[in-house]
Amino acid sequence: xxxxxxxxxxxxxxxxxxxALLEISDLTVTFSTDRGPVEAVRGAALTVRSGETVAxxxxxxxxxxxxxxAINGLLAANxxxxxxxxxxDGTDLLTLPERRMNAVRGRRIGLVxxxxxxxxxxxxxxxxxxxxxxxxxxxxxxxxARDRAIQLLDSVGIPDPHHRYRQYPHEFxxxxxxxxxxxxxxxxxxxxxxxxEPTSALDVTVQKVVLDLxxxxxxxxxxxxxxxxxxLALAAERADRVVVMQRGAVVExxxxxxxxxxxxxxxxxxxxxxxxxxxxxxLVGEQPPSDEHDARPAIEAVGLxxxxxxxxxxxxxxSRFVAVDDVSFSVPRGRTVGIxxxxxxxxxxTAKMLLxxxxxxxxxxxxxxxxxxxTTGRDLIAFRRRVQPVFQNPYAALDPRYPVGDTVREPLExxxxxxxxxxxxxxxxxxxxxxxxxxLADRYPHELSGGQRQRVAIARALALDPEVVILDEPxxxxxxxxxxxxxxxxxxxxxxxxxxxVFISHDLAVVRILCHHxxxxxxxxxxxxxxxxxxxxxPQHEYTRELxxxxxxxxxxxxxxx
Numbered sequence: 001x002x003x004x005x006x007x008x009x010x011x012x013x014x015x016x017x018x019x020a021l022l023e024i025s026d027l028t029v030t031f032s033t034d035r036g037p038v039e040a041v042r043g044a045a046l047t048v049r050s051g052e053t054v055a056x057x058x059x060x061x062x063x064x065x066x067x068x069x070a071i072n073g074l075l076a077a078n079x080x081x082x083x084x085x086x087x088x089d090g091t092d093l094l095t096l097p098e099r100r101m102n103a104v105r106g107r108r109i110g111l112v113x114x115x116x117x118x119x120x121x122x123x124x125x126x127x128x129x130x131x132x133x134x135x136x137x138x139x140x141x142x143x144x145a146r147d148r149a150i151q152l153l154d155s156v157g158i159p160d161p162h163h164r165y166r167q168y169p170h171e172f173x174x175x176x177x178x179x180x181x182x183x184x185x186x187x188x189x190x191x192x193x194x195x196x197e198p199t200s201a202l203d204v205t206v207q208k209v210v211l212d213l214x215x216x217x218x219x220x221x222x223x224x225x226x227x228x229x230x231x232l233a234l235a236a237e238r239a240d241r242v243v244v245m246q247r248g249a250v251v252e253x254x255x256x257x258x259x260x261x262x263x264x265x266x267x268x269x270x271x272x273x274x275x276x277x278x279x280x281x282x283l284v285g286e287q288p289p290s291d292e293h294d295a296r297p298a299i300e301a302v303g304l305x306x307x308x309x310x311x312x313x314x315x316x317x318x319s320r321f322v323a324v325d326d327v328s329f330s331v332p333r334g335r336t337v338g339i340x341x342x343x344x345x346x347x348x349x350t351a352k353m354l355l356x357x358x359x360x361x362x363x364x365x366x367x368x369x370x371x372x373x374x375t376t377g378r379d380l381i382a383f384r385r386r387v388q389p390v391f392q393n394p395y396a397a398l399d400p401r402y403p404v405g406d407t408v409r410e411p412l413e414x415x416x417x418x419x420x421x422x423x424x425x426x427x428x429x430x431x432x433x434x435x436x437x438x439x440l441a442d443r444y445p446h447e448l449s450g451g452q453r454q455r456v457a458i459a460r461a462l463a464l465d466p467e468v469v470i471l472d473e474p475x476x477x478x479x480x481x482x483x484x485x486x487x488x489x490x491x492x493x494x495x496x497x498x499x500x501x502v503f504i505s506h507d508l509a510v511v512r513i514l515c516h517h518x519x520x521x522x523x524x525x526x527x528x529x530x531x532x533x534x535x536x537x538x539p540q541h542e543y544t545r546e547l548x549x550x551x552x553x554x555x556x557x558x559x560x561x562x
Contacts, residue, residue, distance in 0.1 A: 020087075021224050022048040022071070022192055027084035029063070029070050029248075040066040040079070042248040048192065053218075053225040055239035055256065057232055057271070059479040060450050063248035064228050068194050071226070072109060073101045089191060107137045110190035110223070112214075114197040116177035120169040126180050127153065127165030133187045152183045157213060174343050175206035182214055189221050196228040200477070203342040203506035204550040211238060230479035232275045233552035236260040244268045274484040276509040282532065283491045283513050284336060297330035297366070298500035299354065299387065299468050304328070304363035306349050306524075323349045325524040326363070331468065334494065336501040338515035338532070340508055340547070346524035347504050351472045354502060355389050356380060367468075385415060388466040392473035394453035398445040404431075404456050405441030411463040430459040434489060451482030455489070462493070472504040487514055508547060512536055520544050 029041040041063040048054045056064040069075050071086055073093065086093045088109065093101065105111070113119045121129060130149035134140040140148050146165070153161035156179040169177055178198065185193055195214065199207040215238070218225050229235055235242050235256060242259040244252040244267065252265040263269050306324040324346040331337045339347045352358035354365060356375065364373045372383055391397045398407055408427045412418055418426060428438035434455040445453055454474065461469055471490070475483040487510065493499055505511050511518055512532045520528040520535070520543065528541040539545045 020047050021050045021089060022046075022226070023085075023087045024067070024071070025085045025087070027067070027070065027086065028082050029066050029075065029079055030082040031076070031079045033078070039082075040248050041070065043084070044245070044248070044250050046243045046250065046253065048224050048226055050191070051219075051222050051224055052240045053227055053238060054241045054243060055227040055229055055235035056243045056245060057229055057235050058245035059230060059271070059481045061247070062245040064245050065196055066248075067245070068196050068226065068228050071194060072105055072111060073098075074105075103137070106133055106190070107188045108190050108192070110185035110188070110193040112178075112181050112185040112193065112195040112198045114200060116174070116181050117169065119181060120177060122169055125166050125168055126172065127167075130180070130184055130187060133184055137188050139188060148187075149183075152187060153180070155217065156180070156183045157209070158183075175202055175210060178202060178206075178210050179213065182210070182217070186217055186221065186223065190223060192224045192226065193218060194226045194228070197230070198227075199234070200229070200231070204508065204547060205342045207234075208550040208552075231552070232260060232271060232480065233277070237552040244271070271480055274480040276480070276483070276487075276507070276513055283487060284494075284516055296333060296369070298333045298368075299502070300328075300330040300366040301350065301354060302328050302364040302366060304350065304353055304365070305361045306346075306353060306358065307361045323524055324353070324360075327521070327524070327526055328363075329519055329526065329529070331500050331502055332516075333467075333500050334498045335516045336494065336503050336514055338503045338505060338511040338518040339521055340505055340511050340518060341521035342506060342547070345521040347521050348472055349524075350521070351389075351470050351502065351504050355387060355470050356383060357389075381415070385464045386466050387468045387470065388461040388464065390454075390457050390461045390469060390471045390474045393477050394450055394457055395445070395477070397457045398453055400445050402444075403441065404443050404445070404448070407445075407456060408441070408460045408463060411460060415464060417464070426463065430462055431456075433462065433493070434459045435485075449482070450478055451485060454478060454482075454486055458486075458489070458493075462497075466499070468500045468502070470502045470504070473506070474503075475510060476505065476507060483510070490514065508536065508551060520547070 024044060024046050027041055027044045028039055031038045031040055044063070044067055046054065056067060058064045066075070070081055071093065081094055093104065096104070120126065127146065127149045130152060131145040134145040134148055150161045150165050153164055158164050158176060158179055172180065198214070199210055202210060227235065227239055239256045241254060242256045243250055244259065244265065246267045252259055252263060252268050259268065260272065263272060304324055304327045305322070307320045307322050310319055310321045327346070327350055329337060339350060341347050349358060353360045360373060364371050366372070367383060367387065375383055405427050408430055409423050412423045412426060427441055431438045431440060436452060436455050436459070440448070440452070448456065475486050478486060490501065491514070494501065503511065503515055515532055518530065518532050518535050519526045520541065522543045528535065528539065528544050535544065536548060539548060
């Protein structure tokens with residue numbers, strides 16, 4: 001079947017047309033770059049009716065976030081709309097002067113951006129940031145604005161809103177910060193809310209709570225939602241209609257139930273086929289290690305405990321917060337052990353202790369049959385050559401000031417391995433190993449895609465020939481196509497190099513296809529363990545059942561193969 005979009009895919013009656021709140025027609029957005037003009041959006045069209053939710057899906061670089069930014073007039077300085085119209089509530093937004101556009105933003109078109117830590121001012125209390133929105137738009141000032149902000153915090157489920165009003169963003173959890181952004185986006189009861197990847201950094205249980213809250217509030221206000229996401233299951237579950245973008249163009253659109261269960265476009269079918277689900281087959285199999293040597297643990301956690309001192313208020317009593325409590329598990333050689341749980345469960349703290357980046361309060365780490373918990377000096381350096389990390393965010397993990405080659409070379413220089421020529425050869429070898437062109441060694445991180453950056457991070461982790469790699473949410477920031485490529489790469493490297501992985505994730509579907517064994521953490525403790533098939537098909541602990549129930553039950557579960 002042809003990959004071209006069907007012009008009848010999203011037709012509307014004349015009555016529907018009259019109710020259109022947002023209509024984008026033939027939109028082209030062009031960026032000026034050192035390599036010449038680049039069209040990030042090409043001839044795009046979509047419609048959002050009053051009160052409905054429309055999801056825009058596509059991989060990184062498809063143009064979906066650029067499209068959303070164009071609606072609000074928030075394109076980067078080197079970007080501009082070069083063709084088309086954006087009509088909102090009967091007005092072409094592209095014809096408005098900046099002063100009038102400022103009145104539209106926040107008041108009539110709200111925004112919930114992706115990363116709360118980048119979009120909340122760390123130096124200003126959360127409540128004041130909400131109050132400022134009321135002041136800017138002339139809704140309320142002074143005490144009235146404060147009272148409205150507290151009421152809004154309460155409405156988005158922030159406990160003790162009077163106290164929380166005075167707190168700073170770092171004193172909120174990730175889910176709570178995302179609720180604050182929802183409160184800010186809906187503060188002036190806008191007619192349209194643009195939600196740009198609003199839950200991509202949240203675990204499934206918090207994601208469900210946040211999305212349920214968003215649905216409830218927008219429904220009660222009659223607010224339409226433009227949901228930008230790379231999560232097809234989420235789009236299937238939450239949207240009335242879906243618009244699929246590829247390389248800046250809309251390639252398919254229509255009712256969510258139709259597009260995501262019976263896609264016409266080849267690209268949509270590829271997205272659906274790449275989306276992991278609990279029904280997806282394992283990439284690694286679940287057979288036990290094949291011989292006695294392989295069965296020896298590569299690394300073990302024995303009764304690990306981590307406590308942090310905390311103080312309640314400026315003059316409050318000191319107490320101890322237990323982040324990890326009596327955690328024990330082993331990682332067989334050449335196998336992948338997954339650790340899953342919601343934010344605050346202790347899984348990342350456990351990873352830091354395994355990497356010897358965070359000292360344990362008690363318990364031991366056993367590596368290569370030796371207790372290494374108190375290792376220092378040269379022995380610690382030797383340990384870190386053999387146990388390497390890959391972290392979550394490929395954008396933050398690479399220094400923007402250094403070319404890719406220098407980033408991959410850095411571990412070799414730190415450990416004084418090889419001459420410059422030998423290091424250059426090793427960098428080329430490592431880039432090839434992770435399926436990157438060695439010519440990329442001269443590029444800077446901003447010149448690479450998200451998937452390429454994560455491959456660079458993996459290449460750097462492999463530079464010292466480690467035996468164990470600790471992967472902390474390594475694919476959570478990636479779209480489904482790139483995520484599938486990285487997971488395939490990790491499996492291939494494990495088979496070829498005999499690597500042992502500890503895979504930290506909140507995505508149970510990814511854990512299901514990559515891991516040989518899984519531990520579920522809650523409140524700092526392991527509450528259930530087992531093979532992925534057993535654990536996810538017949539969970540015994542209530543918390544595991546809650547995690548599984550929170551996974552979006554959208555159409556990709558039955559995605560067609562290609």
